[in-house]
Structure formats: C-alpha cells, structure tokens
Amino acid sequence: MSSSLNLLTAQCQPQTTALSEAELPTWLALVPGWKPVKYDDMPPAIESHFAFDNFYQTMAFVNAVAEIAHGQDHHPDLIVSFGACTLRYSTHSAGGLTPNDFICAAQVSALPEATAA
Numbered sequence: 206m207s208s209s210l211n212l213l214t215a216q217c218q219p220q221t222t223a224l225s226e227a228e229l230p231t232w233l234a235l236v237p238g239w240k241p242v243k244y245d246d247m248p249p250a251i252e253s254h255f256a257f258d259n260f261y262q263t264m265a266f267v268n269a270v271a272e273i274a275h276g277q278d279h280h281p282d283l284i285v286s287f288g289a290c291t292l293r294y295s296t297h298s299a300g301g302l303t304p305n306d307f308i309c310a311a312q313v314s315a316l317p318e319a320t321a322a
C-alpha cells in the first residue's frame with residue numbers, strides 16, 4: 206500500500222488502524238529525517254527536529270505546520286524554542302502510528318519554510 210501512496214498529495218483518513226512493527230521500516234524509509242520514538246505521554250510516534258536562524262523563521266514554520274494540521278485534521282505535538290522546533294506525530298485514536306502520521310511528516314518536510322535555516 207505504501208508504495209502506491211503519494212504522501213505529498215495524500216489526504217489523511219479519519220478511520221485508520223495502527224501499523225505493525227513489521228510495516229514501520231517501509232514507511233520510515235519514505236520520510237528521511239524522521240525517527241521512531243516512544244514517550245510515556247503519547248502512543249509510539251515519529252519525531253523530527255528543524256533548526257532556524259531566529260524566532261520569526263521558527264514561527265513561520267510553525268504556522269505552515271498548523272495549516273497542514275488544519276487541512277489534514279491531524280495534529281502534531283510541538284516543542285517550539287527560539288531557533289528550533291521539534292515535531293512528533295502519532296495517531297491518538299489508533300494508539301500508534303498510522304499512514305496519517307507519515308503523510309503529515311512528508312508534507313512538513315516538503316515545506317519551503319522547513320529549509321529556511
């Protein structure tokens with residue numbers, strides 16, 4: 206399924222089930238710069254870190270990420286500081302990672318604002 210899905214044009218689906226551990230490497234290969242993480246306060250997630258020269262650039266990126274979140278109805282956890290933003294995606298309703306997380310990760314990485322630094 207993942208090989209036939211164009212992540213940059215895909216739309217998140219409201220009903221999705223968590224990917225299995227065996228499926229993850231194929232999906233991770235589609236989103237360079239994103240790594241799998243596990244934290245106590247959220248389901249298994251993927252995470253990436255973006256660096257910027259200043260808070261203006263950081264917030265321009267955060268606002269572009271928010272536009273994706275609104276359009277996809279799929280929302281990341283964000284850690285925002287002066288010159289950096291860390292994003293984590295997981296699908297709370299599925300209790301793990303779904304194609305929706307990889308769709309949003311790919312679209313965030315493709316943002317022109319993501320390469321401002």
Ligand SMILES: C[C@H](O)[C@H](O)[C@H]1CNC2=NC(N)=NC(=O)C2=N1
Pocket residue numbers: 219278279280281294295296297298299
């Ligand atoms: C009703 C609404 O579509 C859901 O609550 C959406 C909103 N955004 C979401 N974002 C994330 N990351 N996981 C979800 O399960 C999720 N669910």
